Amino acid sequence: GQNIDQPTEMTATEGAIVQINCTYQTSGFNGLFWYQQHAGEAPTFLSYNVLDGLEEKGRFSSFLSRSKGYSYLLLKELQMKDSASYLCAVSDSNYQLIWGAGTKLIIKP
């Protein structure tokens, strides 16, 4: 079967750095996405990785290792508004998006 694993919940301090991990087993791979979802709101796109390595976009970076079936989202200089759920999703061989359950990130002052 296809599976995406991410931690259920993480806590971090305002101004700090946090890394949210995602491991996957899917039938085929056509890219990995990270989305942010505030409670009661729509998921919004953060990043896309299809090749190995690090993609940096402002305070957010995303890393991919296809051989290890592993990605992480790195958030720097955390702000209170970063409190949200972070969803990892993999596009499989049929370009179907397989979603993780999301990681709820709690930022404390």
Added chain:
Amino acid sequence: GAGVSQSPRYKVAKRGQDVALRCDPISGHVSLFWYQQALGQGPEFLTYFQNEAQLDKSGLPSDRFFAERPEGSVSTLKIQRTQQEDSAVYLCASSLGDRGSGANVLTFGAGSRLTVL
């Protein structure tokens, strides 16, 4: 429009009632997806449209669920004879390209929260 609009935002139905959920995607977007999201879970795929063609309905949980996009823009998800297990947030998303086009970034609506009593 500027974003993906969904209506109603909240719907309470009695068990056995039929409901219809509407999605107005971004103008010109080819692809439209429906997802079901339970509390504390990621979205679960329901169905996919490329323009007016429903190319994938493998995620629809039963024949009580039906979706259409007759003119390739607005879509409606209909649930007949609702059951309590249908209670969830129903998310609609659209994208500019077709599903197989590389970094196919989805723009989601805020969702329709369905509660079946």
